[in-house]
Amino acid sequence: MWAIETKQLTKTYGERGGCQGISLQVPRGSIFGLLGPNGAGKSTLVKVLVGLLHKTSGEATILGRPVTDVSARRRVGFLPENFRYHEWLTGEDLLRLHGVLFGLSAREMEERLDKVLNQVGLAEKRKQKVGTYSKGMQQRIGLACALLPDPELLFLDEPTSAMDPVGRKEVRDLLLQWQAEGKTIFLNSHLLSELETICDQIAVIKEGQLLYQGDWRALAKRPKQVRVVMDEAELERARMLGVKMDDVTPVAESLEDLFLAMVAGQ
Ligand SMILES: Nc1ncnc2c1ncn2[C@@H]1O[C@H](COP(=O)(O)OP(=O)(O)OP(=O)(O)O)[C@@H](O)[C@H]1O
Incomplete structure (x- = not known):
């Protein structure tokens, strides 16, 4: 069963924009990257999948249930792109608020609170107001909110955009750890070098249309170019006689x- 499956999913604003006719399959337990230029329709797609927007047409299921099914959404965590949290709450209180809204029991709340605060590296800052957190710390508390209910499927919209290189590496390691625990992670990011390191599969959308879906490494292996290293004099001779190569590297x-x-349409 797929973690996410869409069939001809369309969400337009009036007649235009959004995403159109997207048919996507995200394997369970994968880290899946959604890529596309600005305005491609990535956030629209994610918002439909997490139930923040209603589709215009087509089908979408998460964890085998329609996106409109509340029981499916209970197993989903979401870090939105433009995170802004209640600045007057402490990190811990913000998490408690999310836990209450999610319906966690008192015991679950205590267990999960300590675990997620430690995982995102904010255990020592838990009593500090969110308004005093740096942008990177605010993103970390957002990750903690998404992770609090121990979801099976995590939607993370630009989860490291405000983080320094060390923070990004820490989050990459966390994502791999969550994957090892069996979670599926649907990642929306412009940081291609990051996606490259951790994503099993990607989807690329442009102007609302799906251009590609699959294992990008298989595409990257296509024999396209080789780098040939030659001595200057050999190069001259090669032009006249034939070729002697010192090194050929795909x-x-x-x-x-x-x-x-x-x-670019190539
Ligand atoms: N509320 C809205 N009303 C009208 N059009 C919208 C609305 N939200 C998005 N759009 C349009 O839908 C298209 C896709 O926007 P979306 O925000 O989904 O793209 P995106 O890929 O997430 O972009 P970015 O990478 O810049 O965040 C754009 O043309 C955008 O102008």
Whole structure:
């Protein structure tokens, strides 16, 4: 069973924008990257999947149930892109508020609170007001909120955009740890070098349409170029007589190369 499956999913604003005819399958237990230029429709798609927007047409299921089914949403965590939390609450109180809204029991709340605060590295700042957190810390508390109910499926919209390189590495390690625990992670990010390191599969959308879905590494392995290293004099001789090569290295394409080629229509 897929963690996420959509069939011809469309969400338009009036007649335009949004995303159109998206058919997507996200394997359970994968880290799946959603890529696309600004305005491609990524956030629209995520908002439909987490139930914040109603689809215009098509079908969408998460964890085998329609996106409109509240019981499916109970197993989902979400970090939105433009996170802004109640600045007057402490980190711990913000998490408690989310836990109450989620219907966690008192025992679950205590267990989960300590665990997620430790995981995102905010245990020592738990009594500090969110308004005094740095942007990176605010993103960490957002991650903690998404993780609090111990979801099976996590939607993370630009989870590391405000973090420094050390913070990004810590979050990458956390995502891999959550994957090892069996969670599916649906990641929306412009940081291609990050997606490259951790994503099993990607989907690329442009102007609301799905351009590609699958294992990007399989695409990157296509033999396209080799790098040939030659001595200057040999090069001259090669021009006249033939070729003697010192080294031939296949040049691997990066995710960025593939992405730029795809959105340019190549
Ligand atoms: N509330 C709205 N009303 C009208 N049009 C909208 C609305 N939200 C988004 N759109 C349009 O839908 C299209 C997709 O927007 P969306 O925010 O989903 O893209 P995105 O891929 O998440 O972009 P970004 O990478 O810049 O965050 C854009 O053309 C946008 O202008």
